[in-house]
Amino acid sequence: DDDKIVVGFATAASGFMQAYDKPAQDAAMIKIDEINKAGGLLGKQIEVVTADTKTDRAEGAKAGLEVIDKGADLVVVSCDYDFGSPAALAAESAGKISFFLCAESIKAGIQGVGPHSFSASVLAPVQGATMAEWAYNKKNARKFYRLLDTWTEYNKGICDGFDWMLPRLKDAKLVGEDTFKNEDASIAAQITRIKSLPEQPDAIMLCSMMPGVVSAIKQIRAAGITAPILNGSGVDGSYWLSAVPDLSNFFTPVQGSIYGDDPNKDVTAFNAKYKEVTGADPSSQYVYPGYVMIDVWAKAVERAKSTDADAVVAELEKMKDEPTLFGPRSFSSEIHHQNRGRYLIVETDKGKPRVIDEWTISEAIPVDYLVSK
Amino acid sequence: MTEILQVVFDALSLGSLYALGALGIALIFGVMRLVNFAHGDTMAFCVFAMLWPSVDAAAIVFAGNLPAWLLIPFILAVGAGLSVLSEIIVFRRFRNTNPATMMIASFALGFVIRYFLLMLYSSRPKSIDLWSNLGLPVEILGARIPLLQVITIVTAIAILIALTFFLKRTRFGLEMRAAAENFTMARMLGVRANRVIMLAFALSGMLAAAVALILVTQTGTADIQMGGNIMLIAFIATVIGGLGSLPGAVFAGFLIGAIATVMQVVLPPEARPFRDAFVYAAVIATLIWRPNGIFMPKSAKQRV
Amino acid sequence: MTLLSVNDITVRYGRLTALRGASLTLNEGEILFVTGPNGAGKSTLMKAIAGVVKPVGGSIAFRGETISGRSPEDIARMGFSMVPEGREVFGSLTIEENLRLGIGMRADRDQAARDLEMVYSIFPVLLSRRHQHAGALSGGQQQMLVIGRALMAGPKLIAIDEPSLGLAPKVIDDVYQTLVKLRDTIGLTLLIVEQSATRAKLTGGRMILMRSGEVALEGDARELASSDALKQAYFGYGEHGK
């Protein structure tokens, strides 16, 4: 109807995706609240409807249809591409805009859903590329080791970005590589391989995610390997650090800091707000894309002066380095995702994470490369 | 030489975990013909028993802070307790029903346990640091192997010997095997079959707890799904080892661990992701080669 | 002294009534043969006493205590030993393990050891193959094993559902001789389902005939077995009350 704008969340309120969807969704709600308090969007209040995907793909399609049925103008879908896409596809065929909460695969957008689909986060390959380039420049790393957990596309994406960046770094080389599986109870064999390398690596690119990544880090350090470990954003958060006491030499890219030391004071203010609303501190940087999403979408709606999908998409695609609380955002008719982005670098030293640097890769990862992977 | 030894230890340490899992599955299968799919969830339950219920990302360690001499018995008791409770509330009512029904019932029970944990702790994996210093390597014949793995290997073998002795040499073991084969007839011979089965469940629960403790020390993670994979491998090990044969189950557990480790070592990088595919192909080959399991004596085959 | 009394019990399998008000009493040291045509309910009667099937009506008392409703293991522990129809050996256990199962509830270990020797002497083949899996035995050998196993429990009352099933004639003789000897020496009470009237006649004792779930005829085995009444009752010409 005309007196309100509806945002539909087809996200997981149960099952394991809930751990990712809920925080990002809370952040989105904060932005929605802010907009409503400030008088709404196009003068109308934003109303929220939800449907539970139960972390199941078939349920996801239903949830998508359900929020569309309830009149959603924007369909927000599960963080992860695999679980979000059924609902996004439903939105696409209904001609609605869909936003993945924090999917980091190129498919979360034009390439995997269609021209009305976007993701609010930054591509996983950007994370891998960022860490490689940063470590090369700031840690003087030349010999890299690549350890890939083949469980998800996200993990592979990090390593893809790393692979793309490595040849661009003069003198840098790969001294070895290996794979494991997230559920592996023991990675003893992989560790033995690292330890029997003729020369120990300057840095280990670890492309993995929760929960297996913790186990891998723990076992690597227990074996006495002290080389710097580079990761994707998936390991952000201090909640798991207790598992590896006194972890050091450990680096993670993040869009914003949950540790109270973000260079941008507004982020710290947002963290406080988040705590006020949800009762807990943000547990990882993955809350932030939810906020960014509503932010950029609302701006596009204001500029289009309508919620008409095509008009809003057109406005979104005009965004070039649009500033947001968590770094600039760009969209184009080619890609609805970030193939380049500013990252804060968090170092964990003696079990304490803190922001030590900021890095933006020197060149955007070409769409062709991303798609071919 | 040391390299080979290192691989042997790597294989043994993974294998011993599987072997311990397999013992827990084989014990219940041996006594009830039940494939207990709730076993993995029992492991997860034991792990979470160390934490205070909360849906926050950060874990609130609770029992996990106890000193080892209290924590170990406590977790073993939790495993045994949950397992016995499962028997009393659920499995007891499925005596003499067909294996498929029991299996689905156990699966449903596991499902209930899993979602119960999920409600209390959320689906988020939690971190917990237990006995980190056990991760420190010790040197054996030039190979470096974390102390924890030495402990795991030794525990698995010790438990196997103790259990085998228990089942072969004591009256209880005899009664257990009898109840497994023909529940009603065993009772007609005065065997207090329910009691016997309950004890088997308690043992199996403790085995789940033992795996849970090792797993959590190794990975530092408490995850709702954490028992699942080990349970599946354990299940496979139980069958290819020879149903009802505990040494068989243990041997097969070690074998699967060894195959996986060796595959990881020898496969070229491009083929390494297919490691498990090779393992499963080996499982099929083994079954075709010895349908009754590696350790099944020929005479145990049913005659016409 | 009355050892076992079955009063008016009724057993149903779903809609089918297998026992309708069957009664019998058995005194200590007595031999009672149960005979009757196919499907008369003989095996069901045995199972009801053993506590394996639950009667819907009536009561059973053993050694002065009511046992209907008790669990099979409790009844077994009171001294009731049963050989069910159809050779229920534990095929995956060895022969000796099968036999040792029977002595679980006995306190008198010495006597148990002697009983084991006795069983081996009646059935020497079991001794020679004691460490083999019972599943490999021939049909008759399995039958020997279950009878032996029942004797190992040191029972007050042994109930055997068709002891001669699958046994060679010579072995049947041995079995009956042993049973009678045990009755004479230790006062073992025998409840035997036996299709062969001749066998009952040769052994002596009391006999009942069951038909359609009821006790149709009762009397001395020797007299009854040679009388026409038995044949008539067997096939149901004319009703004989009990």
Added chain:
Amino acid sequence: MAERASILSRTIATPVILGLLLTAIALLALLMGSGPFNQTIIDIFIRVILVVGLYIFIGNSGVISFGHIGFTCLGAYMTAWLTIPPPMKKMALPGLPGFVLEAKLPFWVGVPAAAIFAALIAFFFGKILMRLSGIAASIATFAMLALINQIYSNWEDVTGATSSVVGIPINRSIWPYFVATLVAVAIGYAYSISRSGLALRAARDEATAAAASGVDIPKERLRAFVISAFVMGGGGALYAHSVGVVTPDTFYLGLTFISLSMLVVGGMGSLSGAVIGVVLLSTIIQILRLFEKGVALGDTVLTIPNGVQEIAIGVIMIVILMRRPAGLIGNREVGWKGFRKA
């Protein structure tokens, strides 16, 4: 002695009644006319297909297969290979053979092709596996599932590995699913009254005696294996078209156990059990969902907390099995006068 009626005329009531039940469900979806509800019904139909597929093998042979969802996976990917627009395929799945890359087939070709493909693969696996019986066979089928899953999760060029395969044409009309479900039920019925079905059920009860009756058990098992794989493959293809994306882990343990549970709770040895089990459990799940969202009873809104639905379903399943160990329908089949012995 009365002349025995033919097997067909004695048992035809079963598929007819089941067909009517399915028709009623389809009509209900039309009547409601809501998108999500329609999708729910499509889901139920696909489940029915999968569970009927399981029934064909498991119900008749008594061998619990953990592997059949593997065939669902094969089917889903096959239809994806055939129906995704060629430009997208060339990008995402460059390793496919040329003629497949060029193909852009409609879904009503994709689905049967997928079913046939699954049946073909089942034939090869079955040749090896059907010699096994009992728990060894179960584990071997599980290993087969894991093998398929591992291959599809890692063969980047051909399956896209763990990444979702997208671009599968979505069909949200209820009719294709309805018709396919009827076909599945018909196949299930035809198999169960066939010679092979009878022989296999005999072997399930007493393998030794079946052999002594001239039954070639591995051969009969193989037949059932292939036919059921055909149904499972078709079901997988339909799933792909109902959701629009497939990944290997969709077709792994979760789906395996849910489908097996529905079969066992319904009654493992009965076609009616397979169908009614799915419909009933799905209905219960939907009702619990409703309560999760909140149901207004008078003035109070009744809501159950998140997660309770799953726990409740688990408990309900256990209770049903306690009460009826052979499943709701047991070994019987529906007939005009209630249930009859199968």
Added chain:
Amino acid sequence: MAQKLAADMVSVAFEGLRALSNVTLEIPAGRVTGLIGPNGAGKTTCVNVLTGFQKPSMGRVMLDGLDISGLPAHRVRQTGIARTFQSGRLFADLTVHENLEVTGVGLGLSRREASLKADALLDWIGISALSDRLAGGLPYTDERRVAIGRALMLEPAFLLLDEPAAGMSAEEADELSRLIHRITDEVKCGVLLIEHNIGLVLKTCHSIYVLDSGEIIEFGTPDAIKASEKVRHAYMGTQADAEGEIL
């Protein structure tokens, strides 16, 4: 129809135990051949060898001069050699009628044909009344008759019966004896009868083999067997003498 089924110097060993040693015997068509012997003598093993359930360690199984040893059990049945088992082994979840139908189907009939044959056969044996009962709940004696019916489907050339009278009363055994004769007379098949009910064997068989510890120790007509001191010593009971007093 085949005329002769024979075991030719068959030996079977199980882990050191010799269950059969060089057993040679013949089952002619149209006649009843008895096989008796103490428990564990090897009778069932012998049937297992003849029907493909047990591979002989040595020796051959000949069907009319054709070597059939090594064929799997279902193929043996398809050559016309049928058997029953010492323990019923009916298909418990199928009806009696279906139990018979299975054999028809196993031998290549359509269900319709198999069904008609089953009806006819049940009628012929006289157990049509049981037709629609589930085989699982049958009493012992009926179980045996159904098993015989199942084996008789499609008129096998040879029928091997393993203790069919166990658990039967004298009258029932008598009836069985008549049934066996009807089978040889009307179906014209050769029957091998294993029984411990000596009376039944003596009355029913044309010739009898006596097996002890895996070896044939005697072969002859019932009268000859009755008279044999060797047999009496090895097998017969003291009271249950060869007169066949105990049925």
